[in-house]
Amino acid sequence: MSRRDRQRVENPLGNTRFSAKAYLYLLPAFAVLGVFVFYPIVKTLRMGFYESYVYLTDTGKGLGLASFAYVLKDPAFRLALRNTLIIVAVGVPITIVLALGSALFINSLRKGRGVFQTIYFLPYVTSTIAIGLVFRWLFHSDYGYINYFLSFLGVAPQKWLTAPNLTIVSVTIFTVWNGLAFKIVLFLAGLQKIDPQYYQAARIDGTPPHRVFFRITMPLLSSTFWMVVIISVIHAFKTYNEVYSLFGGNGAGPGNSAITVVYYIYDMFFNRSQVHYASAAAIIFLVIVLALTAIQKWVSRRLVHYV
Incomplete structure (x- = not known):
């Protein structure tokens, strides 16, 4: 031939x-x-x-570069960037810990695993706006269930949706809950790919559970774990629907206190008709995301092990 x-x-x-x-x-x-x-x-x-x-x-x-200079000096954009970074820095670790813990729990079940998977995944296929209406009721200052349960702990009712220092807390809680389901499914897929023989060998050797987790589960789950981290960061940076659904588009909370970068771009474009400022903010936002993506890629080469 x-x-x-x-x-x-x-x-x-x-x-x-x-x-x-x-x-x-x-x-x-x-x-x-x-x-x-x-x-x-x-x-x-x-x-x-x-x-x-x-x-x-x-x-x-x-x-x-006048539009970029205006956006960078705009107090509203600085607040939006600060709020977005808070959601990333606080919400992402909490989401990952809860998702991983839930996935480990579901994966350990011998019966009813499919039922729990369905229950945990249902919020992902539900409209964010519809869920936002539920959360607006939960966060209600007078009739909300969150304040109702806090009263048993002796905590005074909080104005979750009206106090400027609590609005971003409400958005972060909503963002964590809203992004939890998909990440649980990803962790479950990663856990189910791990060969059970590793765990059988560990049981024969009498390895403690915490050592099994850190020496077997996490190294073999590192690729999935890192993918979830990247997805969580992207989801946190794109926070918009949660803000809109909680506050109904009314300035993203009292005094714009819960505004995020994506909501700032939306508000500048559609509400204020300042298209050039919205575009400049979008470009700045793109540069920030690209920089974070480059950092994540650099870290993944050193910490992530693909099997």
Whole structure:
């Protein structure tokens, strides 16, 4: 068999770089990405560098960094960035711990595992807005169940949705609960991929449970664990629906106290019609996310073990 014939057997389509048929199959995906991803990014980059922009006529005046300077000096954007970082720094670790603990509990069950999986996953397929209405009732200052249970501990009723120092706490709690279901499913998938023989050998050796967890489960779960971390960080940075559903779009809480970066972009674009400022904020937000993604990739190369 000649060299050319062997290449055809190994790759029937030939060299895909010059294969028109392969690109024809990829064309619909490229079209969707071009229309809904690349074009909006290019459009946002262009609008962000205008000093003033009219969206209806698609006309702008002046090119420069004035919009970026305004956004970076805007107290509302700084508050939104601080609130977003609070949700990431506080909500993500809590979500991961709760999701991992729940997954370990479900995975240890011999009976009823499917029932618990269904119960835990139901919130994920429920509308965030609908869940937000429930949480607005739970956080109600006078009739909410959270204050009702806190009263048994001798804690005075809290104004979760009106006190400026508690609104971001309410959003963080809602964000943690809302993102819990999907992460439990991911951890369960990772746990079920671990070969049971590792645990059988550990039981034969009489290894304590905590050592089994840190020496067997976590190393073999590291790839799944890191994926959940990345998803959790992205979900926390994209917090918007939780804010909107809790406060109904009314300025993201009293005095904008619960505003996040994504909500700031929405508010600047749709409510204030300051498209160039919204675009500049979106670009700054993109740079922050890309920087965090690069850091996460660097860390994953050193800490994550793929088996």
